[in-house]
Amino acid sequence: MSDQPHAILTVSAMSAADSFAIEQGVDGRRLMQSAGTGVARAIMSRWAPRSAAVLCGPGNNGGDGWVVGEQLRQAGWAVTIYSAVDRQNLTGDAATCAQEWTGDIHALSDCRLKDHALIVDALFGAGLNRPLEGEPARLSSESQSFDGVCVAVDVPSGLSGDLAPLDGPCFRADLSVTFHRLKPAHLLSPGRQGCGEVVLCDIGIPDGWSETAHPCAMLNHPDLWELPGADVETDAHKHSRGRLCVLAGGYGATGASRLAARAGQIGGAGFVTLLSGQGALNEIASASDSLVARAYDHDADFGEVLADHRASAAVLGPGAGPDERLKQRVLSACRSQIPLVLDADALSVFRDEPDRLFEALHDTCVLTPHGGEFERLFPDLTEKTGDGNKIERTRLAARRCGAVVVFKGADTVIAAPGGDVRVNVHASPRLATAGTGDVLAGLIGAFLAQGQGVYDAASAAVYCHGDAGRRLGMGGSVETVLSCLPQALAHVGGLQGRKAALQRLMRAPV
Structure with a gap:
C-alpha cells in the first residue's frame, strides 16, 4: 500500500479507487475474495473456532460475507449464513461468491444472535445512506446486549462511512475490518467508538488510484512531517534554537501559562x-x-513587547482572562506577524465578534479550540448546525479564518487554510484532564519558534502530545504528561531517524 498509505477516503473516493482497479484489469471478484479472506484471517488470528453467524446483505458487502463464511468453514468453524435476500436474487460478484458456499443458509428472520458465539455483520458497507429497518434493525439492537464477539465488514451496519448522521440503530463491533484505506467513520467520533479495533486490509488496488480517488484527509503520522529539534547543530546556542514568549495570567492564575512555558522548554x-x-x-x-519571567508595560503595544523580546513565536491565552485587554493584546500580536498560538481565553474573548479576530489573523497563526470554543467561533459549523463531518467543518473553519485550526478532541483534526487536513487519533482518553491543552499550546509554540512550518508544527505537536498521553497510567495528571513528553519526543525522533537511515541504505550503491 505504498500509494499514500495514510490517506483517508470518503465513500465516493473508495468507490473511485475500486473502479480504477477494475479499469486496470483487476477482476471485481478478486477484490471481493481478497476482502473476505482478509476479514476471515483477522478473525482467525484473534479467536479460536466457535459457532459463527454471518449476516449477508444484498450487495457487495454481503458478497464479502459469503467469502468470510466459506473461509471460516474451510478452517473448521461451525458457520451459518443468514441472508437478507434469496441467493438466487443476488447479482454480480456477490452472486458468484455466494454460489461457492456449500453450508447452511437461512433468512435473517431466523437469526437469534444468542445462538452463536461470534457474528459477522456483512449486511451493509460504508455506503449506506438510510437508517436500518426491519430485520437488520432488530439484529442491530440485539447486538448491543450480545455477549459474544461482533465483527463488522468495512463498518458496522447502520453507520455511514462518511459519518453522516443516519438517525437510526447501528450494530456494535469488537472488530471492524476495512479495505484499502480508512474512512472517516473509523476515526471520527462517535463512529470510531462503535467500530472497536480497526484493521486495514490490502485488497490489491494498484498504485495510481489517488489520481482519480482524492483523499479527504490524511491520518496524522510522523511520515508526514519532520520533528524539529531531533538533530541539533554542533554550534547551536539558546537563541539560535528559537525564542518563545508566553503571555502569563495574573497573580493567582499563572498555572496554565506556566504549563505552556514548560512544554515550550521541553x-x-x-x-x-x-x-x-x-x-x-x-x-x-x-x-x-527554570522559568524566566519578565514584566512588561500593560499599556504598551503587545506586538512591540514581543519584538522587544525578539520572539520567534508566542503563545497567548492560557489563563490570560477573557477581558478587553487580552483582546487588544491578541490583535496587536497579530499585527506583529510573529507566529502565534491562540488558545483558551484568547479564543473565548472573541466569542461575540469572531470576524474581528479572523480579519486580524495571518497565515502563521494556529487556533487550538476545544468543542465549546469552536462552537463560539464558528456557530454555523457545529455538529448540529453544520454540514459534513468534523473533517469538513474544520476545513471550512480554517479557510474562513485564514489560519491553521486544531480542533481538539479524541479525534483531533488539524486543518490548513489551503484545504489540507490531518486527523489525529494517536492519543489517549487520559489526556482528558485539566491543563493538557495548555501543554499542547506550548509544544506547538516551541515547534514554531524553531522555524517549523505552521501546519507541520501543529501536526507534529498534536501527535507527540498524544504519544505522551498514551504513556500515562492511572492517576496521571498534567504534570505526568510533561514528564512523559521527553520520552514521546525521543520515540518519534527515533522512528524518523530509523526510517531515514533505511532510506539511505536503500539508495546506497551495491
Whole structure:
C-alpha cells in the first residue's frame, strides 16, 4: 500500500479507487475474495473456532460475507449464513461468491444472535445512506446486549462511512475490518467508538488510484512531517534554537501559562519567556527555577513587547482572562506577524465578534479550540448546525479564518487554510484532564519558534502530545504528561531517524 498509505477516503473516493482497479484489469471478484479472506484471517488470528453467524446483505458487502463464511468453514468453524435476500436474487460478484458456499443458509428472520458465539455483520458497507429497518434493525439492537464477539465488514451496519448522521440503530463491533484505506467513520467520533479495533486490509488496488480517488484527509503520522529539534547543530546556542514568549495570567492564575512555558522548554525552544504583570513575577519565580519571567508595560503595544523580546513565536491565552485587554493584546500580536498560538481565553474573548479576530489573523497563526470554543467561533459549523463531518467543518473553519485550526478532541483534526487536513487519533482518553491543552499550546509554540512550518508544527505537536498521553497510567495528571513528553519526543525522533537511515541504505550503491 505504498500509494499514500495514510490517506483517508470518503465513500465516493473508495468507490473511485475500486473502479480504477477494475479499469486496470483487476477482476471485481478478486477484490471481493481478497476482502473476505482478509476479514476471515483477522478473525482467525484473534479467536479460536466457535459457532459463527454471518449476516449477508444484498450487495457487495454481503458478497464479502459469503467469502468470510466459506473461509471460516474451510478452517473448521461451525458457520451459518443468514441472508437478507434469496441467493438466487443476488447479482454480480456477490452472486458468484455466494454460489461457492456449500453450508447452511437461512433468512435473517431466523437469526437469534444468542445462538452463536461470534457474528459477522456483512449486511451493509460504508455506503449506506438510510437508517436500518426491519430485520437488520432488530439484529442491530440485539447486538448491543450480545455477549459474544461482533465483527463488522468495512463498518458496522447502520453507520455511514462518511459519518453522516443516519438517525437510526447501528450494530456494535469488537472488530471492524476495512479495505484499502480508512474512512472517516473509523476515526471520527462517535463512529470510531462503535467500530472497536480497526484493521486495514490490502485488497490489491494498484498504485495510481489517488489520481482519480482524492483523499479527504490524511491520518496524522510522523511520515508526514519532520520533528524539529531531533538533530541539533554542533554550534547551536539558546537563541539560535528559537525564542518563545508566553503571555502569563495574573497573580493567582499563572498555572496554565506556566504549563505552556514548560512544554515550550521541553519541545526544544532555546529561550522561553513568560511575559507577566509585576504582581505575578514572584509567583512564577517561586513555582519554578527554570522559568524566566519578565514584566512588561500593560499599556504598551503587545506586538512591540514581543519584538522587544525578539520572539520567534508566542503563545497567548492560557489563563490570560477573557477581558478587553487580552483582546487588544491578541490583535496587536497579530499585527506583529510573529507566529502565534491562540488558545483558551484568547479564543473565548472573541466569542461575540469572531470576524474581528479572523480579519486580524495571518497565515502563521494556529487556533487550538476545544468543542465549546469552536462552537463560539464558528456557530454555523457545529455538529448540529453544520454540514459534513468534523473533517469538513474544520476545513471550512480554517479557510474562513485564514489560519491553521486544531480542533481538539479524541479525534483531533488539524486543518490548513489551503484545504489540507490531518486527523489525529494517536492519543489517549487520559489526556482528558485539566491543563493538557495548555501543554499542547506550548509544544506547538516551541515547534514554531524553531522555524517549523505552521501546519507541520501543529501536526507534529498534536501527535507527540498524544504519544505522551498514551504513556500515562492511572492517576496521571498534567504534570505526568510533561514528564512523559521527553520520552514521546525521543520515540518519534527515533522512528524518523530509523526510517531515514533505511532510506539511505536503500539508495546506497551495491
